[in-house]
Amino acid sequence: xxxxxxxxxxxxxxxxxxxxxxxxxxxxxxxxxxxxxxxxxxxxxxxxxxxxxxxxxxxxxxxxxxxxxxxxxxxxxxxxxxxxxxxxxxxxxxxxxxxxxxxxxxxxxxxxxx
Numbered sequence: 001x002x003x004x005x006x007x008x009x010x011x012x013x014x015x016x017x018x019x020x021x022x023x024x025x026x027x028x029x030x031x032x033x034x035x036x037x038x039x040x041x042x043x044x045x046x047x048x049x050x051x052x053x054x055x056x057x058x059x060x061x062x063x064x065x066x067x068x069x070x071x072x073x074x075x076x077x078x079x080x081x082x083x084x085x086x087x088x089x090x091x092x093x094x095x096x097x098x099x100x101x102x103x104x105x106x107x108x109x110x111x112x113x114x
Contacts, residue, residue, distance in 0.1 A: 014114055
């Protein structure tokens with residue numbers, strides 16, 4: 001049973017930065033591509049960043065150049081460094097494999113507001 005625990009969200013002003021973390025347990029982590037997803041109120045969950053087991057990355061156009069995904073296979077961790085945050089980045093952020101295979105965690109709330 002894979003468990004995903006996201007952390008690091010919070011309230012930040014526009015232009016600010018946050019670093020999200022995701023801890024995975026119960027799986028051979030390194031073989032899976034991982035993704036960060038987000039869901040804003042009233043909207044569908046969307047994939048914003050992905051990273052393969054070997055470290056190749058891809059980003060949604062809306063976050064390209066502002067977000068950076070990384071991973072530590074030894075620690076079974078995935079990170080999302082977010083900079084130049086905008087109010088439209090406000091959402092609950094989740095991690096999962098890409099495509100998603102496991103039960104979703106509780107997510108971490110990111111609110112960008114002045």
